[in-house]
Amino acid sequence: MTAFAEPLVLPERRGPAGRLSDFFWKHPHLLLTVLLAPPLLWLGVVYLGALFALLLQSFFSIDDFSGLINYEFTLATYRQLLSEANLDIILRTVLMAATVTVASAVIAFPIAYYAARYAQGKWKVLFYLGVMLPLWSSYLVKIYAWKLILAKEGILTWIFEKLHLLWLLDAWLALPVVGGNSLSVSYTGTFIVFVYVWLPFMILPIQAALERVPGNLIEASSDLGGTPAQTFRHVLFPLALPGIVAGSIFTFSLTLGDYIIPQIVGSSRLFIGQAVYAQQGTAGNIPLAAAFTVVPIVIMGAYLFMAKRMGAFDAL
Amino acid sequence: MRSDRLNRSPMGLKIAAAAGLAFLHLPILLIFLYAFTTEEKSYQFPPPGLTTQWFAVAWNRPDVWAALTLSVKVASIATTVALVLGTLCAAAVSQTRFFGRETISLLVILPIALPGIITGIALRSAFSMADIPFSFWTIVLGHATFCIVVVYNNAVARFRRVSGSLIEASMDLGADGFQTFRYIILPNIGTALLAGGMLAFALSFDEVIVTTFTAGQQSTLPIWMLEELIRPRQRPVTNVVAMVVVLVTFLPILGAYYLTRDGDQIAGAGK
Numbered sequence: 001m002t003a004f005a006e007p008l009v010l011p012e013r014r015g016p017a018g019r020l021s022d023f024f025w026k027h028p029h030l031l032l033t034v035l036l037a038p039p040l041l042w043l044g045v046v047y048l049g050a051l052f053a054l055l056l057q058s059f060f061s062i063d064d065f066s067g068l069i070n071y072e073f074t075l076a077t078y079r080q081l082l083s084e085a086n087l088d089i090i091l092r093t094v095l096m097a098a099t100v101t102v103a104s105a106v107i108a109f110p111i112a113y114y115a116a117r118y119a120q121g122k123w124k125v126l127f128y129l130g131v132m133l134p135l136w137s138s139y140l141v142k143i144y145a146w147k148l149i150l151a152k153e154g155i156l157t158w159i160f161e162k163l164h165l166l167w168l169l170d171a172w173l174a175l176p177v178v179g180g181n182s183l184s185v186s187y188t189g190t191f192i193v194f195v196y197v198w199l200p201f202m203i204l205p206i207q208a209a210l211e212r213v214p215g216n217l218i219e220a221s222s223d224l225g226g227t228p229a230q231t232f233r234h235v236l237f238p239l240a241l242p243g244i245v246a247g248s249i250f251t252f253s254l255t256l257g258d259y260i261i262p263q264i265v266g267s268s269r270l271f272i273g274q275a276v277y278a279q280q281g282t283a284g285n286i287p288l289a290a291a292f293t294v295v296p297i298v299i300m301g302a303y304l305f306m307a308k309r310m311g312a313f314d315a316l
Numbered sequence: 317m318r319s320d321r322l323n324r325s326p327m328g329l330k331i332a333a334a335a336g337l338a339f340l341h342l343p344i345l346l347i348f349l350y351a352f353t354t355e356e357k358s359y360q361f362p363p364p365g366l367t368t369q370w371f372a373v374a375w376n377r378p379d380v381w382a383a384l385t386l387s388v389k390v391a392s393i394a395t396t397v398a399l400v401l402g403t404l405c406a407a408a409v410s411q412t413r414f415f416g417r418e419t420i421s422l423l424v425i426l427p428i429a430l431p432g433i434i435t436g437i438a439l440r441s442a443f444s445m446a447d448i449p450f451s452f453w454t455i456v457l458g459h460a461t462f463c464i465v466v467v468y469n470n471a472v473a474r475f476r477r478v479s480g481s482l483i484e485a486s487m488d489l490g491a492d493g494f495q496t497f498r499y500i501i502l503p504n505i506g507t508a509l510l511a512g513g514m515l516a517f518a519l520s521f522d523e524v525i526v527t528t529f530t531a532g533q534q535s536t537l538p539i540w541m542l543e544e545l546i547r548p549r550q551r552p553v554t555n556v557v558a559m560v561v562v563l564v565t566f567l568p569i570l571g572a573y574y575l576t577r578d579g580d581q582i583a584g585a586g587k
Contacts, residue, residue, distance in 0.1 A: 021492035028412065035408040036420070039401040039464065043423050047461050050442035051434070057441060107339065110332035118325040127337075129573065134340040136515075136569045138522045140541045141558045145343035147545065148350055151359040155346065158361045199340060228326070257431015260525065264545050273433050280437055290441075293434045300430075 058290035067284060077287040081295075086275070090295055093272040096187075097255035100194040101202075101248045107195065108202040108247065109240070115203075116210035117218075131207075135200035143264055146193045150184040150265060180267055190266035197261065198254050202247035209243025210236075245307045252303060256296040272296060344562060351559040356552055370552040380557060383540040390452070390536060391520040394459035398516045399509060401460070402467030410475035427462040435462065436529030443530070450532030458530040459523060463516035470512030470576070471505060478504045511575040514568035522565060537561065 024031040060069050061076045080086070115127035134142070149155050160169045173179040173186065180186030213236065221231040259273025270278070272295060279289035351370065353363035374380055405424060409417055427435050439458050448454060478501065486496040524538035531539060537557070544554040 017494050018492050021494055024493055025487075032408055032412050032414060035404045039405040039424070040420075042401055043427070043461070043464065046442075046457070047427060047435075047438075048423070050438040053445060054434075054438040054441050107336050110329050111336040114325060114329055114333035118329075129570070130337050130340065132569055132573065133566060134344065136518055136522075137344060137565050138538070138541075138558075138561045140522075140524055140538050140545065141347060141561050142343065144541070144545060144554070144558050145347050148346060148359045148361075149343060153358050153360045155361040196339070196343065199336075253429065253431055257433045258525075259433055260542065273431070276433055276437060280440070286441060289437060293437060296431055297434065 054290050054293065056290075057287050058294055060287045062285050062287055069286060077291045080288055081291045086292075089270050089272060089275050092269065093256055094299065096191065096194065096271065097252045100191060100198065100255050101251045103191070103195045104199050104202040104251050105206075105244050105248065108199055108206055109244075112203050112206035112210055112243075113236075113240075116207050116213075117215065131200050131203050135204075139197065140260075142197050143193060143261055146189070146196065146265060147184060150182070150189045150192070152182040152184070154184075156183065184265050185267055187267060190262050193261050193265045194255055194258070198251040201250035201254065202244075205246035205250075206240055206243040209240050209246070213239045242310060245310050249300075249303065249307055253296065253300050256299060347555065347558050347562060350555040351552075353552070353555070356550075359551070370556045373550075374553045374556040374560075377553060379540065380537075380553070383535050383537045386452075386534055387521055387537040390455050390459055391517045393456050394463050394520045395513050395516045397456070397460040398463035398467045399513050402464045402512065402516075403471050403505075403509060405464070406468050406471035406475055410472055411480075424465050424468050428465045432462075432523075432525035433529075436526040439526070440529040450530065452534065454530045454532075455527060455534070455536065458526045459520040462523070462526065463520055466516045466519055467509065467512035470508045470515070474505045474508035507575040511572035514572045514575075518565050518568045522561075 024034075057069075058077055059073050059075070060071055061074045062068070063070050111127070111131070115124065115131075119127045151157075157166070157169065160166050169183075172188070173182070178186060178188045178191075180188075183189045183192075217235055217239075218231060221235045222228070226234070257273050259271065259277045262271045262274060272292060276289045276292045279285045279292060349363065350359075352366045352368065353360075354365035354367045355363055402424075405420065408414075409420055436458070439454075439461070443450065443454055482500055482504075483496055486500045487493075491499065522538060524536075524542055527536055527539055528542070535543070541554065541557065541561075544550075544557075548554065
């Protein structure tokens with residue numbers, strides 16, 4: 001019976017660290033609280049608090065004479081938001097976001113497909129880094145590079161000149177909406193820079209979705225007589241769609257909120273981001289700025305809801 | 317037979333993929349050329365001549381150094397805060413089951429999922445409502461908020477691979493919770509944390525949108541760049557700084573890649 005002399009329960013640990021460790025072992029919920037409290041205080045209280053405070057401001061209005069905020073519940077600011085000039089800004093931004101998204105998807109697809117299906121070994125690494133490096137390299141430097149490229153005296157004009165295609169560039173710039181004095185002050189320029197800066201955000205989810213498409217599905221489709229176009233239309237594209245939708249969440253959301261790209265490369269007509277910036281800064285109209293920020297939140301909310309129903313989140 | 321041919325990529329796809337990658341990289345390479353141009357007043361291409369004098373000019377500019385120092389300081393502290401908070405969050409979410417776990421993941425991702433301008437203006441109006449003057453610390457607060465997600469994502473992915481039986485074995489052998497953390501958990505998640513930290517540093521070092529709202533009179537390097545972009549004062553110096561920024565941000569990205577690429581061969585992953 002001496003075998004039972006050893007106690008079944010280990011003795012309590014000594015020292016403050018040991019006792020604390022035992023205490024958490026016995027009370028796992030307290031450990032969880034200790035782990036979660038700092039990040040939740042930071043994100044839940046500081047960040048969410050700031051967000052709600054901002055949204056609340058959109059229900060206040062600004063006194064036209066004193067320029068001070070009138071802290072009374074009103075929908076006047078939203079009425080102001082829906083004025084013609086502001087609707088124009090919203091429509092312009094949403095159209096730009098939609099075209100940028102479509103163009104990014106078209107350019108991203110071949111890169112993602114090649115990387116997912118054909119690239120092996122060191123080519124796979126090359127493709128991965130080839131997308132990661134532009135994704136992470138400085139946002140402003142990327143915009144700056146395009147300012148160099150699109151400038152009137154820049155490389156693009158030079159290339160068109162060498163190809164004797166300057167007339168084509170001039171004809172494009174003479175077009176009513178997309179044209180302008182030079183590419184760097186036209187919607188075309190803004191569009192190119194948006195596509196360039198957000199493209200990696202589109203490639204990665206499409207690649208993730210395509211990695212999961214078994215190669216033999218493509219083979220089966222062509223064994224059954226499908227042309228490459230039919231295979232793409234009926235097999236590849238539907239399977240890649242969740243990835244495309246996931247990528248479009250990024251390109252759409254980022255374009256909706258950006259105010260720096262249209263400010264540096266583009267015409268003087270405002271986008272939502274610029275309107276928010278101008279309203280909170282020079283105009284000092286925080287309620288209207290807050291109401292403007294509600295627009296991307298609502299659009300993205302609806303977008304995310306649709307994306308979730310299409311299963312886009314599995315491809316993230 | 318047809319399958320054999322299908323394993324080679326079609327020419328059109330190859331060209332489209334190569335063109336896409338070229339589109340992503342050529343603009344950045346162009347920055348390197350412009351850092352050496354002798355042209356001061358315009359963005360003329362091809363450059364009329366090449367020189368290295370602008371490196372010396374940029375080196376002797378106190379405003380560039382001040383902005384660089386501030387950026388490094390902000391990024392270091394924001395990364396440290398994000399490392400602590402992100403790891404705590406990841407540990408809680410992956411080691412335990414509790415009500416509202418999904419909400420936590422959403423909350424962490426929110427600062428980066430919402431457009432930066434919303435995060436920025438929300439923090440700015442909160443600071444002004446609470447009468448907090450803009451300072452170094454308001455910049456850090458903003459940066460840490462969106463850096464948490466990078467650390468969290470890396471840590472959660474690694475925690476998922478650290479086998480729970482390793483931790484139980486350590487406890488069974490008599491180690492207390494802190495010893496288990498020090499000798500079992502930390503070595504397993506170390507490289508993931510380092511990678512997450514590097515990415516967070518790169519993210520903070522480059523951030524401009526939130527910073528314009530949370531900085532007072534101080535300018536970080538991206539704010540300095542932005543001012544030069546809107547009102548160019550000395551273009552050659554901007555070119556040199558842009559090139560240096562590209563080189564500096566590439567290092568953490570490559571580092572993070574090499575730290576996490578062997579992610580599947582981690583002790584205990586096979587159970």
